[in-house]
Structure formats: structure tokens, C-alpha cells
Amino acid sequence: MARQPRYLWLADQLRGPILNGEMPPGTRLPSRTRLARSYRVSEQISRTALRLLVTEGLVESRPGSGYFVRAVPEVFRICRTDSSSGSGLGRLSREEIGTEQEQCSPPLSSRLRLREGDPVYRTTSRGLSSRTPITLHLSWEPAVLTAGTLRAPFDGAHDAGLLERLSAVGHPVDRVVEEVRVRALRDSEASLLGSAPGIPVLVVERTHYSGSRPVETSDLIGSVEQCRLLYKLTLARPRRPGDPRRY
Known part of the structure; x- marks a missing residue:
């Protein structure tokens, strides 16, 4: 040896x-x-x-x-199977920072299947623990979906939630796709999280679809040291002899 x-x-x-x-x-x-x-x-x-x-x-x-x-950092488990398909912050409190309109640019244009320069609404929020930022949530949706309605993310109807807003304008969400990866924290994100640029972070890319059309996409960002993703999967029970058939 x-x-x-x-x-x-x-x-x-x-x-x-x-x-x-x-x-x-x-x-x-x-x-x-x-x-x-x-x-x-x-x-x-x-x-x-x-x-x-x-x-x-x-x-x-x-x-x-x-x-x-080093002190062992507190770990936060973030559920990704919440019933409302929201950000799933668990015991973290949500702090809304604001919504702005901006032009779509790569790779966002690919995720939302938009042309570069198309207007999108970007909403920024944080997950806090005792006023300390733990996660950063950035979401984007095509402005064309809700522009001129009372269902844009910065209107009063924002309190109704993403699914209800989009359903009210004729785009009911029926599918969610997530992709998880690790990358370095960017400068613009670090200032909002109170962390140093370059540290490794978990990024959950979640996209909501109405039919085949992506109607919103988001990034949930958190330190790999403090954030764990919790997935609960429901499996179909195997049919046992004597169980009634379902048609």
C-alpha cells in the first residue's frame, strides 16, 4: 500500500x-x-x-x-415541492426588493424563448433569517403576458401569486421544470446576499410553462454551505391482488 x-x-x-x-x-x-x-x-x-x-x-x-x-453554519432546508409552486423558502421570511422592466438578453432569451431586447419584468426578493440574507430569488416573465392589465407583478394583484396572476390572463401553468447547478456568486448577487463574490452557490433554475410556452423563469440562489434542497416524491402504490381496477 x-x-x-x-x-x-x-x-x-x-x-x-x-x-x-x-x-x-x-x-x-x-x-x-x-x-x-x-x-x-x-x-x-x-x-x-x-x-x-x-x-x-x-x-x-x-x-x-x-x-x-470555523463555526458550523446553520443549515436551511428549502422545499422544492410546495403546493403553490412558489419559491419554497421554508422557515425563511420573504423580503420583496422590487420589480423592474428590462430588456431580455442571453441566456434568459433562450429560457423564455424570446428575442433579445424583448421586454421582461424582473422581480427580486430575498429569503431572510433574523434579517440575515440566506437566499436570493430572481424571477423574469415576458411583459407581453400581463402588460396593460392589473396582473403585472408590480400591481396590487401581485399578492395573489404567480399562478393566479397568469391564469387570470389566460396562461394557466400546468408544468414546472427545474435544473440545479453550482456556480460562483456574481458581484451583483453578492451585494444583495452580503457575501463575497466567487463563493460557490447553489442555483435552482425553475421555469413555469403554460402548455409548451415558458411563461416565467427564476433563479433561487443560496450558499452551498447553508442551503439544502428538499424534494418529496410521491410514488404510485403497486396494485395488489383484490384491489379494484381503475379506468
Whole structure:
């Protein structure tokens, strides 16, 4: 069996006490030099081991201060099978930021099957926990669907919800498609979430259809550390002998 690299061995020596609580959140780890002396390794190995623990999210580096054990972030489970087909924020409170009209641009034009430059309504909101932003929700819908009616997203009927608004103007939603991916947080999103640009985030792309036509699409964005997506699937029960047939 190949010998384990020394930096992995050293990371194991530090990871154990962190995970079992011997080194609680906020504990300052020994410096690279002290680790190298204590474990008889080079400073390059101790530096690499510490960076690995930072990558794993167990340790954070504070410039000028050293390395510290990170607090375990609170996790929020976001249900994606809510009955109203809304954003599914769970126990997060919703904060509406506003709705604006803008021109459709790629890749949004592909998602909504619109031409570049077509007007769309963009609605921005956040999911909060004790006033702290956890998720960001951006949704877009073709302006042509509700323009000139009282069912546009910025009208009073907005309180009725997406499905009711679109159904009232002749576009009942009968299908929802979601795609989940991970990407880096963008600058414009980071300012709304109070986070640093570039951190990995979960993005749930949800599109509502009326027949074959996409009538709204949205991005639900949240930190991969704090957000979990909860899906509940109902399966058809197998027919048992003696059960009545359904036609």
C-alpha cells in the first residue's frame, strides 16, 4: 500500500479534534512553524495541511491573525415541492426588493424563448433569517403576458401569486421544470446576499410553462454551505391482488 502523503497525515491529526469538539469554534490553531516543529514536518507540509482544512470548511484563515476553527453554519432546508409552486423558502421570511422592466438578453432569451431586447419584468426578493440574507430569488416573465392589465407583478394583484396572476390572463401553468447547478456568486448577487463574490452557490433554475410556452423563469440562489434542497416524491402504490381496477 502506498504511503500516505505527510500533509494528509497532518490534516488528519488536526481534523479529529475539530470534529469531536476538542477544538471548538473560534479556537486558534498553532502557527505553521509550531505545527512543523511539533509534528516534525516541513513548513510547506504544515501550510498545505492547513489549506486543505480551509478547503474543507473546517478552518478559516484570518490575515495577520492565523488559522481558526470555523463555526458550523446553520443549515436551511428549502422545499422544492410546495403546493403553490412558489419559491419554497421554508422557515425563511420573504423580503420583496422590487420589480423592474428590462430588456431580455442571453441566456434568459433562450429560457423564455424570446428575442433579445424583448421586454421582461424582473422581480427580486430575498429569503431572510433574523434579517440575515440566506437566499436570493430572481424571477423574469415576458411583459407581453400581463402588460396593460392589473396582473403585472408590480400591481396590487401581485399578492395573489404567480399562478393566479397568469391564469387570470389566460396562461394557466400546468408544468414546472427545474435544473440545479453550482456556480460562483456574481458581484451583483453578492451585494444583495452580503457575501463575497466567487463563493460557490447553489442555483435552482425553475421555469413555469403554460402548455409548451415558458411563461416565467427564476433563479433561487443560496450558499452551498447553508442551503439544502428538499424534494418529496410521491410514488404510485403497486396494485395488489383484490384491489379494484381503475379506468
